[in-house]
Amino acid sequence: MVGLIQKLLFDLIESSAGEEAGREVRRRADVPQDKEFLIYEAYDDAEFRRIFASMLDVLNLGQEEAEEAFAAFFLKDSEVRWPIWFKMAKNAREFLLRQPRIHNGFATSQRDPALRAAIDDKFEVEDCDGEVIVHYKSANQLCGLYMALARRVIIHYGDNAVVKEACCMKNGAPECEIHIL
Numbered sequence: 001m002v003g004l005i006q007k008l009l010f011d012l013i014e015s016s017a018g019e020e021a022g023r024e025v026r027r028r029a030d031v032p033q034d035k036e037f038l039i040y041e042a043y044d045d046a047e048f049r050r051i052f053a054s055m056l057d058v059l060n061l062g063q064e065e066a067e068e069a070f071a072a073f074f075l076k077d078s079e080v081r082w083p084i085w086f087k088m089a090k091n092a093r094e095f096l097l098r099q100p101r102i103h104n105g106f107a108t109s110q111r112d113p114a115l116r117a118a119i120d121d122k123f124e125v126e127d128c129d130g131e132v133i134v135h136y137k138s139a140n141q142l143c144g145l146y147m148a149l150a151r152r153v154i155i156h157y158g159d160n161a162v163v164k165e166a167c168c169m170k171n172g173a174p175e176c177e178i179h180i181l
């Protein structure tokens, strides 16, 4: 997982629950207290999953609640940090169709082919007569985060669209399929 995500997760934890909560998440997730997450560097996905699970315990949050909170925090940060991506798309549909390319841009800077593939292989998107169909496959199982972010992108552009999951890895499907219409 590219460090942008872990950095922003710790920013969210510390701004909402204080620095000690951040230290406790690091202790439980077995992450050194002085480890810095660089926003363009890829780190082990398993470490990310320990951080996310520890955040749920320390902040006493359910998965969906945490995904909603992180989606709000992440999108607000992205609007300021990466304004060009929002300017380049004239509506939510265009933004969501470009989202895998935005992600894969982070893969190109990784020298390790395994880390590069781990980023590249997570999302595929299809444009089906106005409907956006997303194929998402990741051991991180963050389809709830995807849907929370997609809904916020729709609000960002003032569009009207419904986000639905047609099938989910958590129910044994080989991938999550999300439809936005």
Ligand code: HEM
Binding pocket: 001, 002, 004, 005, 042, 078, 082, 085, 096, 099, 102, 103, 106, 118, 119, 122, 137, 138, 139, 140, 141, 142, 143, 145, 146, 147, 149, 150, 153
């Ligand atoms: C400017 C906007 C965005 C930027 C810069 C960005 C960047 C990133 C980066 C760097 C990662 C880590 C990738 C990895 O290591 O695999 C990530 C993960 C993720 N992003 Fe985005 N993202 C953006 C917008 C979005 C949007 C709009 C959505 C959904 C509609 C989204 C959904 C996700 C999900 C679900 C993950 C977790 C993937 C996984 O590990 O399974 N992102 N994002």
